Each structure stands twice: as structure tokens, then as C-alpha cells.
Amino acid sequence: ETGVTQTPRHLVMGMTNKKSLKCEQHLGHNAMYWYKQSAKKPLELMFVYNFKEQTENNSVPSRFSPECPNSSHLFLHLHTLQPEDSALYLCASSQDGGRGDNSPLHFGNGTRLTVT
Amino acid sequence: AQSVAQPEDQVNVAEGNPLTVKCTYSVSGNPYLFWYVQYPNRGLQFLLKYITGDNLVKGSYGFEAEFNKSQTSFHLKKPSALVSDSALYFCAVIRDRGGYQKVTFGTGTKLQVIP
Numbered sequence: 001e002t003g004v005t006q007t008p009r010h011l012v013m014g015m016t017n018k019k020s021l022k023c024e025q026h027l028g029h030n031a032m033y034w035y036k037q038s039a040k041k042p043l044e045l046m047f048v049y050n051f052k053e054q055t056e057n058n059s060v061p062s063r064f065s066p067e068c069p070n071s072s073h074l075f076l077h078l079h080t081l082q083p084e085d086s087a088l089y090l091c092a093s094s095q096d097g098g099r100g101d102n103s104p105l106h107f108g109n110g111t112r113l114t115v116t
Numbered sequence: 117a118q119s120v121a122q123p124e125d126q127v128n129v130a131e132g133n134p135l136t137v138k139c140t141y142s143v144s145g146n147p148y149l150f151w152y153v154q155y156p157n158r159g160l161q162f163l164l165k166y167i168t169g170d171n172l173v174k175g176s177y178g179f180e181a182e183f184n185k186s187q188t189s190f191h192l193k194k195p196s197a198l199v200s201d202s203a204l205y206f207c208a209v210i211r212d213r214g215g216y217q218k219v220t221f222g223t224g225t226k227l228q229v230i231p
Binding site: 004006040041042043045090091092102104105106107108109110 | 120125148150152157158159160161162165167206210219220221222223224
């Protein structure tokens, strides 16, 4: 049982839809992350939040919009996506997200997104 | 810029045989090195890490990895493979005090353990 829960597990959306991915962590961590996983590519870090503040936006298109209302919850709002955005979106958390943080990342099981 | 190379897309090994999954890295400064495993329809799970100290690191499920600074490698090993070890394995590196904003993952190696 993972300490990081992602919903929904699967999502199919049209290019004109608006949807949101949700992530919740029950580990008391201070840092949360969104990653994109595509086949045959390294994991791509999208966003980092540390103590609710966004500390990294890895040149992600504006059609992806993150929200972190508190240290336990993270959202990824999606609008006017493209078919190439189809991928597995993984949420993760870590102890403090600071520069010396080498604690393991804890991942959720991901949301499999298909854009039609 | 830092990078991680996992030269093999897939490794096949017979059950009971030793297994090795290779990883080499490039980073300025001292590296923090990690191995994660991903089972089908799951997120990544932490296996082990090297921060400092003993070059041989032991982790979950009987896995271990050896840090070799001169060869800039951090290969994952297990003395006797199980069918249940079949999964996707990822190596990752962070520059010392770079934080997770600067983590780099490899492309993954699929391990297939044959009964």
C-alpha cells in the first residue's frame, strides 16, 4: 500500500476538455513532485513544490497547471492537451525537498492519460 | 550537465542465476545515486541509495549495488534472481546538495527472469 495516492488511475480526454489529476500523500513529507513517464524516455520532472511553494517549473507548457493547496495535496490541471501529452503521470513526495535532501522519493501508482 | 546511462534496454536471466543491471553516470561534484524498481501498473519504488561511505550498498529484496568512482558506475546486482524480480529498473543521480530539483533518471532497464 503506497503512502502516495493518485486519482484517477486512468483518464481519457479530448483535446478541448479540462480535467484535473489529484495526488495525496500520507507520509508527512514537505516536498511533492509531478513527473511525466513516456515509453523509452527518462522520467521528466515537471514541477516541484516545497512547503507548498513551487520551486521548479521544468519548462512545462502552460496547458499543464499545478496547484498545491497544502503539503499533503497536489493537483495537475489539464486543458487543451495534445495527443503527444498521452503518458503516465506520476506524483511523488520526499522528506523536505531541500538542496541536501537525499531521502527516497515515494511515488504514487500514476494516472495513465490518453488524449484523443 | 549531469546524465545517467543504462546501456541495456532489457536483461534476461534464468531464475537462480546472478543478475546485474548496469548504470553509469556523469555529474560534477559528488553524486547521490539511487535505484528504483517499477512493477507493471505501479509507480517507482525505492530500492537503495549511495550517499557516502561503503561502496557496497545493500537494499530491499536482496539487491545490492556497488559504487565505483573511477568507472563512474553504480551497477545493481543480486546473487540469485527470482521470477518476481521481473520489472523495470531505473538508476538516478543527484549532484551532492543539488536537491531533487536536479535529479536525473536513466531510461530504465527491463529485467526478465526466466523460470
